[in-house]
Amino acid sequence: MTTRKITIEPVSRVEGHGKVTILLDEEGQVSQARLHIVEFRGFERFIQGRPYWEVPVLVQRLCGICPVSHHLAAAKAMDGIVGVDQLTPTAEKMRRLMHYGQTLQSHALHFFHLVSPDLLFGFDADVAIRNVIGVAQKFPDLAVQGVMMRKYGQEIIKATAGKKIHGTGAVPGGINKNLSIAERDGFLKDLDQMLEWSRAALKIAKDYTVEHLETLADFGSFDSNHLSLVREDGAMDLYHGNLRAITKDGDKIFDQVDYQSYYKYIAEEVRSWSYMKFPFISELGPEDGWYRVGPLARVNTCDFIDTPEAESARQEFMALTNGKPNNITMAYHWARMIELLHAVEKIKELLNDSDLQGSDLMVKGERRGESVGLLEAPRGTLFHHYKVDENDQVTMANLIVSTTSNNVPMNLAVEGVAKKYLSGMEITEGLLNHVEVAIRAYDPCLSCATHALGQMPLVVELHDSQGNIVDQRSRG
């Protein structure tokens, strides 16, 4: 028997296009497994020369799932370009409402539509049932909740950005509209229902994790550093804050770093087999400096959450690991649902704030040539860095998206699961889905990660030791 290479292409139920390759040796043991991102995009290059005020609208086209993240991160950077460090209360709160609306819709989409088939039917259930249609047939209430929560979030985006996808709300130095009383009342009407469904989703994710803890603890899990923005008082803040990185044990690597100088703390490495870069914490180097971002990292790094129900859920979550960071890959789902509840609580807080009806929308200051905008996107910390010349044209752009930061972790999760579940086995679709389950935990957005052109879905290939393709499974 010769060595073989399995390719999963496309990887399904993730955003964007990627593939997994798994190398098997003569004994059928997994010797290597990698997630390759095969899209190539050129946003950082082709926005050069464009006027800076166009960037928040242009660059959000990176993505159709959480374009608001790019819209707001770019707008935050452009606030700096127009010399604004503090927005008006109406502008900041409108942007926050937009951001929490998108966190709600993105997390709901991921949990209810992309992940629930694995959790409800099992990783190796019949593929004909293990999909969103299967969920709609067997658990119609859940499927409807997913759709309605996503709709609620999308309507908030429409009310704040002008459109459900690819709006124009955030402009350099502010926002172009406020929230009308009629819009506010429309959202308040359904708010309690959203809270109730968020609590129920959180319970599903928590119960699943706790009930399967033994399996999940060894399912693509590994110790890692974690990185996110935190507020000055250490609270979770998805829209704004300073950078904090912690070790697997919770020790701080750096804390309260002004993100304008992120490049002194984070570096990026390129590898030949992926279009996605590999970021790392500079002082630790590429070998040890990689880190995780996203819901798991955020719940791990923050000292507390400033909304009561999500905070209580966080304490329960942290109790599982005695207050130390939770390094279980599949715990991402639980953490994500804590954030879902947090987002709804924040939406409630904001809707009851009359600043949203204010009319002071924009401010301008003294022009600057360079600025950085960061926020916590649904999938993790998002970095936007621009230089703008005296003619108002962008001369440099650097984007580090959440999925890029999770590149090493996703590869480790893929390798861990492949070695544990595929070694020495006859490869079935159900077994290969285990690999995809590990990837899905990170809710990767492969389109964003490569800033790319291309179709969606992912692929798994089986190669022999000479690199010949022996088997291939693809969906999409």
Place this chain on the structure above:
Amino acid sequence: MSDKIKITIDGKAIEAELGQTILEAADAAGIYIPRLCAHKDLLPIGSCRVCTVIVDGRPQASCVKPVMDGMVIENDTEELLQHRRNIIDMMFVEGNHFCMFCEKSGNCELQALAYRFGITAPQYPFQFPEKDVDASHPDILLDHNRCIMCARCVRASQELDGKNVFQSIGRGFDRKIGVNGEKALGDTDMDVNDKAADICPVGCIIKKRVGFETPYGERLYDKEPIGSDIEKGATA
């Protein structure tokens, strides 16, 4: 003036005045003839051909054709609509018109005509020409990617501003709007308050630093299709 004459547009008899163009007479009667290069404050040049109508069986640019008594004009016909669609379509593929991130979206006459004509995607292949962006002026951006060569800016600068900032240069596919300056727009006497800064039907000449400040729903063509003002505001 008593030089009233009768013409017919799409079977409807209307009164016109000698000296009017067909386009002007139609506007006054509340009949919209689509146009791009024509503008009420500028002399017509009959360049874009979007306003072409059939006059007594022959195609004519209505912005330059004077009315004559008894003219029988066809405007709103399937055949003319198809010709107009083709012209608009060619304008889209000959430039780099990315409506999705263009700040003129919602206020753009080219886009509004495409919507009015039901064009959802171009039928001709995109040319993706290489065009440059002139950002040298402190307050005005000149993005040649979006120019449709209507020459409104050329005429507005001359006729309304008493300047001569813009000129057409080059030939055929390479024709473009040039500026009368050492190198670029920043070297000319163009001022942000010039009429020429406000007259571009597309997103080629735009004022800097104000893009996207008008939210969706409040832009010119968000509520009604282009031409609605003429159709509702008949003056004759």
